[in-house]
Amino acid sequence: MEAGLAFAQDSPPLSIICAAKIAGFTLTIDPSLASASAPTLYLGSVDFIHGINTILRYIARVATVSNFYGQDAIQAAHVDQWLEYAPVILSGSEFEASCSFLDRYLACRTLLVGYSLSIADIAVWSNIAGTGQRWESLRRSKKYQNLTRWFNSIAVDYAGTLDEVVAAYVGKRGIGKSPAPSLKAKVHDSKEHTSGPEIDLPGAKVGEVCVRFAPEPSGYLHIGHAKAGLLNKYFAERYKGRLIVRFDDTNPSKESNEFVENVLKDIDTMGIKYDTVTYTSDYFPKLMEMAESLIMQGKAYVDDTPREQMKDERASGLESKCRNNTVEENMSLWREMINGTESGMQCCVRGKLDMQDPNKSLRDPVYYRCNIDPHHRVGSKYKVYPTYDFACPFVDALEGATHALRSSEYHDRNAQYYRILQDMGLRRVEIYEFSRLNMVYTLLSKRKLLWFVQNKKVDDWTDPRFPTIQGIVRRGLKIEALIQFILEQGASKNLNLMEWDKLWTINKKIVDPVCARHTAVLKDQRVLLTLTNGPEESFIRILPRHKKYEGAGNKATTFTKRIWLEYADASVISTSQEVTLMDWGNAIIKEIKSENGTITQLVGELHLEGSVKLTKLKLTWLPDMEDLVSLSLVEFDFLITKKKLEENDDFVDYLNPCTRQETSALGDPNMRNLKQGEIIQLERKGYYRCDVPFIRQSKPIVLFAIPDGRQQALAN
Structure with missing residues (x-):
C-alpha cells in the first residue's frame, strides 16, 4: 500500500514510520509541515488522516501483520492505552521513571499486549529509540534488564527495517546489532543466564519440555499457588514447551465445580496460558487397572488395619498383618472396596515398598482408599479413589510431562514418586523443587481458609483479607506486582518467610504513576x-x-x-x-x-x-x-496475630479481633464516575480500590484501602 506522510522536520513521527515499514506500507516522506504540527497521512487526492495515534490505528487495522491491533477487542483496548501512554510518559523528566515502570511490567512478558507483536510495541519502542543517547546509556548500564531484553528482541527481529529508520532520524546506527541477545537466543544456552529466575531444568531441551500445574479444586488459588503456576508458565515459555493445567480431583469430600471454575478464573487473571486442561478423574479407569496390576504382581496389598494403628506401625517400621496376604485374598478385599461394602470401607490399598526405610514416605504408602461421597464430575460411579501420591506420578507419565515442579515441602516424598513410577513400569519424570512461599501473619492451608468462610469470619473466598488471588486483587494488588514479586524469588529452594510490605511496595510503584487523584474528607x-x-x-x-x-x-x-x-x-x-x-x-x-x-x-x-x-x-x-458523594473507606488487617504459626499452634488461638474498619467520608463529585476495580489515590490519605461504585446518593461508594508497604495495625 502507498501513502504520503507529511510532518514537521524537527519532530519526525518515528512510530508511524517504523509501523509502516513493518506493515509493508510505502511512504512518500514530506517533512515540510510547520514546527509542532501533527503529522498527516494522505491516502489519495482527497482522503487524509491526522494525528499520530489515529494514523497508527489505521496502519494497524489494514496491516497484513497478524494481530497488529491485538487479537480481540480487549487486547485492542490495551493497545489503545499504550498508544496514549507512549508519548506522554516517555518524554521529559519522567523518562527514567517510565523505564522503571516498563521494566517491572515486562518482568514476565515477552511483548506489551498478548503474544504477538502489536502497534503498541512499535509505538513504545520507537519513542524509547527516539531519545537516542539517553536510552543508549541506560541500556549499556544494564539497569533495566527486562526492558532491555524486550527492546533488543524487537530490534533483532526487525533489524534491517528499524535500523534504517533510526539511522535516518536519530542517527544511532546498529540498534539491531546489539551484542545483547534476544530472549529467543538466550533460551538455547541456559548457562548465559546470570540474573532473575533463569535456572536450568535438569535435562531440559528447547521444544521438548512439558510441565504441569496441578491444583486440587478444594478452594480458590492463593498466593502460594501463584508461585507454582507462574514458575510453570515461566519454564514452559522459556523452553518453548507445553503447559498442562490438571485438576487433582481425587478427594470428592473437598472438591466442587465452583472451585474448578474459580481456579480457571485465577489462572486467567495471572495471564497463565496453557495448552490443555485435564482432570485426574479422566484417568480413574486406568488408575484402577494399574492398582489391580500392582496387586497381581505382589507390589501392592489391601490392608484393613485401623487407621491409628497403621500410623503407629509406619512410624515404628512394623509390617502390617496384611502385608503377606495372597493375591487372591487381596483381590477379594479389593472388590469389597470397589463395591463400597461395610468390610471394604475399612480397607485401603498400600504399596509394598520398604517398612524399614529411614525415609518414612517409603514405608508402604496408601495408594487407594474408600469414599462414598459423590464426585463433582463423575457422581457416585466410584467408591474408591487414588491418593495424590499414587495418581500424580502415573498421570504425569501418561500425559507426557517431562518435569514436575513441586515445592520443597514434598522433598521427602520424591523418592516415593520415583519408586512408584519404577514399580508401574513407566518412564521417569524429573522433579524440580522450589521453596514454598510463606507469608507473615498468613494462613495458606485451604482447610484453615475454609474454616474462616464456614464460620463467617470473612465474606467468602474473595474477601480482601484472604491471601487468595481474588482476595488480594480485590484489595488492590495489580497482577503485574504479584508476578514481579514471584519472579524476583525465582525457583530458589531456600525456605523463607516473606513480608507483605515488599509486595505492596512493588504494587505502589506500579499504580502511583498512573492512578487518578481525588479528594475526600472524613464525614x-x-x-x-x-x-x-x-x-x-x-x-x-x-x-x-x-x-x-x-x-x-x-x-x-x-x-x-x-x-x-x-x-x-x-x-x-x-x-x-x-x-x-x-x-x-x-x-x-x-x-x-x-x-x-x-x-x-x-x-x-x-x-x-x-x-x-x-x-x-x-x-x-x-x-x-450538595453534590459531594458519600464514601465508605474500608481498611483491613491480618486475620491472625502471630507472625509465624508453629506446627503445634492452633490458629484459632491467634485470631485477630479487629480485621476490618469502616470510616464514613465525603468525596468530590467526580468520583461518581469511578468504575468497580478502579484504583485511585485520595490526596494525603493513600491508595484505594473501588469495590462498590456510585449507585445512588443514599448508598456510599465503597473504597478499599490499599497497603503501600507501610502497613499499620488497626486500632482495636
Missing part, C-alpha cells in the same frame, strides 16, 4: 472554612486527575466561598497562619472558632499571590456543596 471530622474574599458565585475549573499522566483524564473542580477541611488539619492551624489550599493557592487564617475546646469553624481570606513554597501546611479541601 464526622471536618471543619468549615469561610473565605471572606472567596468567589460570591461558585465556578468550575477542569483539572487533570494526575498531573504527570495525561491518560488519567480530567476532573471538574468547584471553587466556592465555603470549603471543608479535615479536622486534623484545622487543629494544627494557628491564627494569622498562611496555608496552601491544594490546586487553588494560599489563604491566611484570620479567626478560629471553637466550643468546649472543639474547633467549629475557621474564617480566612484568599492570598493567591502568596508563595506556596513558603507555607508549611498544604491542605486538601472540598467545596461546601
